[in-house]
Amino acid sequence: MEAVAVLKMYKWFYDQHVMLEWLACDDDASIKAKLKWSNEDHMTNNNTTEVPKIVNSKGNLVNRPNDKR
Numbered sequence: 728m729e730a731v732a733v734l735k736m737y738k739w740f741y742d743q744h745v746m747l748e749w750l751a752c753d754d755d756a757s758i759k760a761k762l763k764w765s766n767e768d769h770m771t772n773n774n775t776t777e778v779p780k781i782v783n784s785k786g787n788l789v790n791r792p793n794d795k796r
Contacts (some may be wrong), residue, residue: 766793 733752740747764772769779779791 766791 733750737747737750766778770776780788781791783789
């Protein structure tokens with residue numbers, strides 16, 4: 728529920744033409760997931776063809792899993 732509220736708040740800011748540079752929150756994975764662009768959106772918005780990377784649990788740099796919304 729909290730993640731949905733944060734997403735609605737973020738969308739409201741966006742509609743008001745307010746761009747957040749950062750957002751302070753606890754380490755709630757559902758909030759991070761709701762606010763994350765899909766890989767395709769990330770590549771389009773950053774004018775790149777490189778898939779975003781993450782560091783996995785083994786410490787390896789890998790392609791970020793894509794969130795299919």
